[in-house]
Amino acid sequence: MKSLKITLSFLFILSLLLTACGGNTAPTAAPDASGGGEAPAEAVPTAAPSGPISGGTVIIGTPQEPQILNTLLSGSSIEDAVISLFIEGLIQVNENGEYVPVLAKDLPEISEDGLVVTYHLREGVKWSDGLDFTCEDVTFTYEGIMSDLSQVSTSGYSLIESIECLDPLTVEVAFSEVYAPYLRLFSYIVPRNAGEIDQMETWDYNQKPTGTGPFVLEELAPGDHLTFVRNPYFREEDKPYLDSVIIKILPSRETGMQLLKTGEIHALWDVTEADFPALAQMEADGVSYVSVQNGDIEQLVLNFGANDGSAPADPAENPHPILYDLRIRQAIQYAINKQEIADTLLYGNVKPGASVLSFGQYACDLPVSEYDPEKAKALLEESGWKSGSDGIREKDGTRLSLKIATTTGNQLREQTEQVLVEMLKQVGIELVIENVPSDVLFAGWESDGMRDHGKFDIVMYTTGPYIFAPDSHLYSNYHKDSIPTAENEGSGANFSRYINDDVSAWIDDAFVTTDDAQRHEFFCKVAEQINKDIPRIYLYDRLSITAYRTEFHNLVISPSFVDFAWNAQEWWLEP
Amino acid sequence: MSMGTYFLRRILQAILTLLVISMVIYGLLSTVPGGFMTVYNVRDDMTPEDLARIRAKFGLDDPLPVRYLKWLSATLQGDLGHSFTSKRPVTQEIVERLPNTLLLMGISLLTTLLVAVPLGILSAVKKYSLFDHIATTLAFAGQSLPVFWFGLLLIIVFAVTLRGSDGRPLLPGAGMYTLGQPFSLADRIRHLIMPVTMLTFVSAAGYMRYLRSSMLDVINQDYIRTARAKGLRERKVIYKHALRNALIPLITLIGLDLPSLFGGALFTETIFAWPGVGRLYFSAALKTDYPLVMAILMIEAVLIILSSLLVDFLYAWLDPRIRLS
Numbered sequence: 001m002k003s004l005k006i007t008l009s010f011l012f013i014l015s016l017l018l019t020a021c022g023g024n025t026a027p028t029a030a031p032d033a034s035g036g037g038e039a040p041a042e043a044v045p046t047a048a049p050s051g052p053i054s055g056g057t058v059i060i061g062t063p064q065e066p067q068i069l070n071t072l073l074s075g076s077s078i079e080d081a082v083i084s085l086f087i088e089g090l091i092q093v094n095e096n097g098e099y100v101p102v103l104a105k106d107l108p109e110i111s112e113d114g115l116v117v118t119y120h121l122r123e124g125v126k127w128s129d130g131l132d133f134t135c136e137d138v139t140f141t142y143e144g145i146m147s148d149l150s151q152v153s154t155s156g157y158s159l160i161e162s163i164e165c166l167d168p169l170t171v172e173v174a175f176s177e178v179y180a181p182y183l184r185l186f187s188y189i190v191p192r193n194a195g196e197i198d199q200m201e202t203w204d205y206n207q208k209p210t211g212t213g214p215f216v217l218e219e220l221a222p223g224d225h226l227t228f229v230r231n232p233y234f235r236e237e238d239k240p241y242l243d244s245v246i247i248k249i250l251p252s253r254e255t256g257m258q259l260l261k262t263g264e265i266h267a268l269w270d271v272t273e274a275d276f277p278a279l280a281q282m283e284a285d286g287v288s289y290v291s292v293q294n295g296d297i298e299q300l301v302l303n304f305g306a307n308d309g310s311a312p313a314d315p316a317e318n319p320h321p322i323l324y325d326l327r328i329r330q331a332i333q334y335a336i337n338k339q340e341i342a343d344t345l346l347y348g349n350v351k352p353g354a355s356v357l358s359f360g361q362y363a364c365d366l367p368v369s370e371y372d373p374e375k376a377k378a379l380l381e382e383s384g385w386k387s388g389s390d391g392i393r394e395k396d397g398t399r400l401s402l403k404i405a406t407t408t409g410n411q412l413r414e415q416t417e418q419v420l421v422e423m424l425k426q427v428g429i430e431l432v433i434e435n436v437p438s439d440v441l442f443a444g445w446e447s448d449g450m451r452d453h454g455k456f457d458i459v460m461y462t463t464g465p466y467i468f469a470p471d472s473h474l475y476s477n478y479h480k481d482s483i484p485t486a487e488n489e490g491s492g493a494n495f496s497r498y499i500n501d502d503v504s505a506w507i508d509d510a511f512v513t514t515d516d517a518q519r520h521e522f523f524c525k526v527a528e529q530i531n532k533d534i535p536r537i538y539l540y541d542r543l544s545i546t547a548y549r550t551e552f553h554n555l556v557i558s559p560s561f562v563d564f565a566w567n568a569q570e571w572w573l574e575p
Numbered sequence: 576m577s578m579g580t581y582f583l584r585r586i587l588q589a590i591l592t593l594l595v596i597s598m599v600i601y602g603l604l605s606t607v608p609g610g611f612m613t614v615y616n617v618r619d620d621m622t623p624e625d626l627a628r629i630r631a632k633f634g635l636d637d638p639l640p641v642r643y644l645k646w647l648s649a650t651l652q653g654d655l656g657h658s659f660t661s662k663r664p665v666t667q668e669i670v671e672r673l674p675n676t677l678l679l680m681g682i683s684l685l686t687t688l689l690v691a692v693p694l695g696i697l698s699a700v701k702k703y704s705l706f707d708h709i710a711t712t713l714a715f716a717g718q719s720l721p722v723f724w725f726g727l728l729l730i731i732v733f734a735v736t737l738r739g740s741d742g743r744p745l746l747p748g749a750g751m752y753t754l755g756q757p758f759s760l761a762d763r764i765r766h767l768i769m770p771v772t773m774l775t776f777v778s779a780a781g782y783m784r785y786l787r788s789s790m791l792d793v794i795n796q797d798y799i800r801t802a803r804a805k806g807l808r809e810r811k812v813i814y815k816h817a818l819r820n821a822l823i824p825l826i827t828l829i830g831l832d833l834p835s836l837f838g839g840a841l842f843t844e845t846i847f848a849w850p851g852v853g854r855l856y857f858s859a860a861l862k863t864d865y866p867l868v869m870a871i872l873m874i875e876a877v878l879i880i881l882s883s884l885l886v887d888f889l890y891a892w893l894d895p896r897i898r899l900s
Contacts, residue, residue, distance in 0.1 A: 059754060065858055067661040075614050075660065151629055153620040201662045222661075222671050223850030223858075225754055246754050251848045254727065255749055258735050262744045439607065439863075444616040444626075466620070473619045491623035 052241045056573035058552055059246045061256045061265040065223065066247070070206045071188045072144045073151050081269065081564035082247055085228050086128065086211030089187035090119055090138070093468055093560040095292065095567075097360045099183045102566075103133065103212060107183065114178040114514035119186070121169040126233035127191050128216040135165035140192040149200045155472055156185050178512040180519055181469030214240035214569035224249060234569065241572035260547055261285045266573070267548035267555060269564075274412040276347050279547055289547040291349070293359045294559045295473075296464035296542035298416075300404075301451070302329055302535060305497040307403075309453045313485045315497040322402060323457060327383040329534040333369045334376035335427045336420065342540050345415050353538025355527040356474070360467030360559065364524035366531055376427040385428070393428040401430040405450070406460040407438040413460060416539065431458075445490020452484040454497065462542050463493070467559060471511050474526055478535070480504045496535035503529050550574075578891070585887060589880045596876045597650075597869075601643045604865055611635065611659055611863045633659060646869065656866035658859070665870040669852060675751060676839035676851035682767060683774035684829075684836070691779040692825075695786030699794065699821075700813055710783065717780030722773070726846035729769050749848035770847045774840055778832075785828060789821045796820075830886045834878035838871070 064078040071083050090104040101107055101122075108119040125133035144150060145157050161176040175182070191210055195203035209217055214236075215228035226247040230240055248265055250256045256268040257275065261282050271279070271289065279289050302323050304315035312318045322328055338352035351358070355366040385393035385400050393400040404420065406413045414435070421431045436450070441461065443449035450456050465473035476482045480499045482492025503526050510522035530536070546564075548555050551574035558566050615621050615629055630636055634645070649656060655665040694714075698707045734748030747753065747766050756762065793799060794817055802812045839853030848854075852871065859867035 057754075067658070073662060148628060149632065151615075151632075153618065153622065153625055155620045155622050155625070158622070158624070201657070206662060221850065222668065223675075223854055224750060224848070227754075248750070248754060249848065249850070250749060251845045251854070255730065255846070255848065258730060259748055262735055262748070264744075264748065439610075439613055442613050442617050443610075444612055447610060447612075449616075463617075463619070476619045488623070491626070493619065 052553070052570070052572040053575065054238070054241050054572070055243050056241075056575065057244045057246060058242055058267065058571060058573055059248050059265045060267045060269060061248045061250045061259060062269040063250050063253050063256060064270065065249045066226065068206055069209045069217065069220075070190070070194070070200070070203065071152070072141075072147075072190060072200060073149075073206065075151055078269065082226065083188070083209075084213070084565040085215045085245060085568055086209060086213040086217065086231065087188050087190070088211065088213045089189060090121070091183055092187055092566050093558045095556045095558055097467060097559045099468065103189055110182070110514065114180075114512075115175050117173045117175070117182050118166075119171040119173070121171065122235075123169060125212055125235050127193075127212055128210045128231040128233055129191075129193075130233055131191060131193055131210075132168075133189075133212055134168040134192075135171045136168075136192045137189050138171045138186065139163050139165060140194075140197075141186070141188070141190045143197050144190055144200065147197050147200065149198070156181065178514060180511055180513055181471050184466065184469040213565070215245055215565075218244070236569055240569040242568075245568070245571075257282070257547070260287055260549065263549060266552040267546055269546055271545040271547045272412070273346050273350060273543060273545070275545070275547070276349050280347075282547075286550045287547060288550050289545055290555060290557050291543040291545040292557050292559050293351075293541050294464070294544045295360060295467040295470075296462045297353050297356070297358075298413075298462050298539045298542055299353065299460070300537040300539065301456075301459045301461075301495050302332070302537070303454055303456055303458070303496060304535065305454045307455055307457055309455045311452070311454050311485050312497065313483055313487070314499060320457070321398060322400065325383055326533070327379045328385075328400075331376040331379040331383075331427060332424065332429065333534055333537050334372045334379070335424050335429065336369075336537065336539075337371040337423060338368055338539055339371065341416060341419055345412065345419065346540060350540045350543060353540050355531055355538065356478075356536075357465060357467070357470060357523055357527045358538075358541055362467065362470055362520050362523045364527045366524075366528060369531070369537070373427050380428060387428055391425070391428060392430045399430065400428060401432060402457040403432045403434050404458045404460060405434050405436055405441065405456055407441055408435045409437075417460065445484055449490070451493075451495040452490040454484075454495070456495075459495070460539075464542070470523055471507070474507045474523070475511070478503055478526065478530060479507050494535075498530075498533065498535035500529060500533055503533075581891060582888065585884060589884055592880060593873075593876060597647065597873060598643065600869065600872050600876075601646065602639070604863070604868060605639050605642070607863055611865065614862070646866075650869075650873070655870040658867045659864045660859075660862055665866050668855060668867060669870065669874070672839075672850060672852045672855050673837070675849060676844070676853065677836055679767070679770060679774075679844070679849055679851060680836045680839060683771050683778070683840075684832070686771055686775045687779045687782060688829075690775055691782035692786060694779070695783040696790060696813070696818060696821075698783065698787045699790030702791065711787070714780040714783050717776045718784075720777070722777060722842040723846060725776070726769075726773055726843065729773060730846070733769060751849065770840075770843050770849055773846075774843050782825070782828070786821060786825055789824050790817060793817045793821045827886055830882050831879075833882050834875060837878055838875045 062078055064076060066079040066082040068074055068079060069083055071080065071087055074080060074083060088102045090102065091099050091107065092102045094100045099107060103122055103125060105120045105122050108117045110117050119138070121133070121135060127133060142157065142160065142163050145152055145154060156179050159175050159177055159179045160173055162174045164172045166172050189212070194205040207220055211231070214231055214234050216231045217226060218229045219227040228245045230243060234240065250259065253270060253275070256265065257278055259265045260268050279287065303320050304324050305312050306318045306320055310318050315324060342348060342350050342352045352368045354368045355364055357364045380393055385395045388394040388399065404417055406417060417433050421433065424431045441450065441459065445452040451459060463477065476493045478494060478498060480494070480501070481504070482494040483497050484490040484492050484495070506522045506526045510519050513519050513522065544557060544559070546555065546557055553572050553574065554567065554570040556567055557564060611633060612626065612630060612635065615626055634642060637645070646656070657663060658665055658668055661668065694710050698710045701707050730748045733746040734744045737745040739745050746768055751763065751766050753762050799812060799817055802816050837852060839851040841853040841857055843849065844851045844853035845857055856868065856871045859871070
């Protein structure tokens with residue numbers, strides 16, 4: 001235990017030294033672990049002017065470059081976030097994680113049998129080129145999504161049997177089977193005059209898009225910036241408050257932090273938990289941040305199958321010599337002090353992982369796994385793993401040694417691994433770190449991906465449900481049909497090769513249940529059973545963080561990053 | 576061997592080299608793990624059908640030799656293809672960035688020479704003097720400093736810590752000009768100062784050391800001693816006789832450096848958010864945007880081969896012995 005503390009404090013001091021270089025105020029005290037950076041969900045700056053002021057230009061920095069502004073062809077989350085400045089959906093997600101109607105008047109009506117969904121569109125909405133917004137835009141968007149050229153997910157849309165305009169402002173969507181998470185559909189609408197669907201890739205629209213949102217693109221300087229100005233046809237009187245929003249492409253997050261400090265940019269996207277200490281130091285320079293949980297969880301994925309690349313459809317055919325035993329998985333979980341990781345490495349800004357659904361409308365009330373090294377030791381003894389000469393346990397000549405892999409170059413993950421190594425060593429499990437570049441870790445089946453082919457013991461990365469519709473995530477990560485094998489060409493993300501027939505059945509049931517309370521029940525049954533079977537260990541809940549200068553007001557982020565600019569018309573700048 | 580045969584042989588060699596280069600780069604790119612599909616593979620909401628559709632769309636299902644031949648035949652017809660991520664023609668992407676890179680690299684090359692040539696000469700002439708020691712040490716530092724670190728250091732000092740009288744940072748930390756303001760030459764120059772300084776410091780070091788040793792070589796030649804012996808003034812010896820001869824290898828060096836005017840400086844452009852070809856390449860490589868990466872690398876390869884051809888021809892013209900060997 002002592003060496004663990006030493007490691008932790010060493011890492012702590014090291015990270016302080018590293019981050020201290022950025023400050024010109026040279027703080028002497030460490031950021032307080034308990035209250036250093038409570039997430040100001042509604043950040044109310046002190047001494048703010050009484051109300052919004054019209055005018056001004058906000059500059060938002062991002063280290064990633066948005067390459068294309070046609071949402072049907074975009075691939076990265078930064079593109080979706082930028083697109084949300086001018087593209088709106090029928091329904092979007094607000095800061096509390098609730099569905100709110102945007103281009104629809106209300107949330108849609110659903111028929112008794114759950115097969116027909118009817119949207120009533122908002123009246124008097126115009127595109128930024130003056131065109132009226134009608135039902136035809138919705139059908140056009142649907143055709144775009146289903147086209148051979150589209151680069152977006154068709155999940156849910158592929159179940160649509162017909163989509164019809166009852167009148168210019170009423171859309172009736174008929175599904176071939178019940179699709180319970182239907183509210184997540186049509187979260188973006190593309191104008192019908194964008195071009196011919198089969199020429200989507202060469203549309204002028206891709207560089208000169210129009211939208212119904214508060215802003216419209218004025219200038220695109222590749223590699224440098226994008227300038228958005230007020231949409232003259234925006235439906236709300238006197239809004240947006242800002243004259244323009246500039247998205248500035250930055251070389252790195254480090255540069256972004258410096259520019260934020262000097263006031264050259266007003267907000268910075270893509271800040272991570274590792275930046276908390278630096279953010280705390282920049283408070284005096286007028287920098288603050290908003291953070292919101294988004295469903296992502298930093299987690300360990302444990303392999304039930306042998307790590308020899310055989311990729312069995314059922315791990316029982318070729319089980320992992322160590323991890324297939326539930327008692328070992330329990331022991332590993334008991335040996336990990338999640339609270340300590342959250343407090344020490346993440347300065348108390350995150351919550352230790354409790355379950356796959358710890359947040360949002362389908363949150364399940366499940367406790368964080370217990371930290372009890374004694375129980376871990378007892379379980380290992382019971383399963384026949386006895387202490388060897390160097391403190392690492394052995395059984396029939398096999399060492400209790402596991403490999404852990406994560407993405408290289410991520411300091412926080414590397415620190416976490418070192419802490420895990422120490423924690424597991426306390427109970428006699430050896431953890432060997434063998435990290436790989438992220439492209440290797442996340443490679444697909446056809447590129448001989450290590451996760452797909454089961455060539456690992458434990459991998460650590462972030463994933464999590466879309467909290468408003470966890471169906472897809474639960475299906476692809478925990479359903480028995482989502483185990484990547486040669487037969488299904490590696491589709492699915494159930495890399496643990498976890499099979500529990502009840503869990504699979506509950507996931508299937510939730511998909512076709514329209515009653516929300518019942519869906520919630522199914523989800524929580526799944527989450528609870530997963531916690532018993534431990535295919536994964538949830539370390540901590542991740543956050544979406546945006547840093548901003550305090551003169552920039554009303555920046556409220558939605559748990560769905562895609563809807564970043566969902567309230568951009570409310571943004572305003574203190575002169 | 577006549578001059579004509581020599582040229583023909585060299586040109587054929589160059590074409591063959593380019594072909595091999597293209598094969599090697601294409602092959603290496605295809606071994607990059609994960610590749611372009613990674614960004615889609617990690618998304619839960621992508622169905623297997625979605626992934627298959629996207630793979631097919633980008634022609635990633637074809638076997639490697641087929642993909643290469645398709646690329647080669649399109650390229651030979653002058654079609655460099657469309658970027659995977661932005662869908663725009665690759666040529667258009669590059670042409671948009673080229674002026675920015677030419678501006679930065681052109682000015683840097685100029686300042687590099689302005690710094691390196693006088694320093695190199697003085698260092699050689701005043702060999703082992705205090706000045707020589709300082710200059711050589713600085714040159715060593717310039718060559719061995721990690722560019723990335725040095726760039727961030729410049730930013731922290733001049734764009735963060737040091738403030739002007741108005742409380743604003745002394746120099747802008749990123750970009751080519753201040754956003755949202757009308758064109759101003761002074762503003763452009765302010766944005767150029769740090770990247771140009773960095774490039775100059777790093778590459779002047781190389782030039783300076785090269786010129787110094789080449790000067791030293793020349794100074795020890797018999798004809799310099801003869802010049803001195805016949806009573807010429809030292810100034811005249813150095814600038815008229817020694818320098819001219821010492822500059823010849825330097826011109827070769829500059830010739831070989833010219834292609835970098837196109838390719839830009841990857842690190843510098845990245846650190847200072849300079850929207851040039853170097854950064855375009857960097858972000859394309861990160862996203863495994865094959866058409867864009869291939870195009871930039873191949874143009875660079877063509878330019879390097881062309882400039883070395885040019886240098887060879889110049890040499891052959893100057894020195895007939897080279898043709899025969």
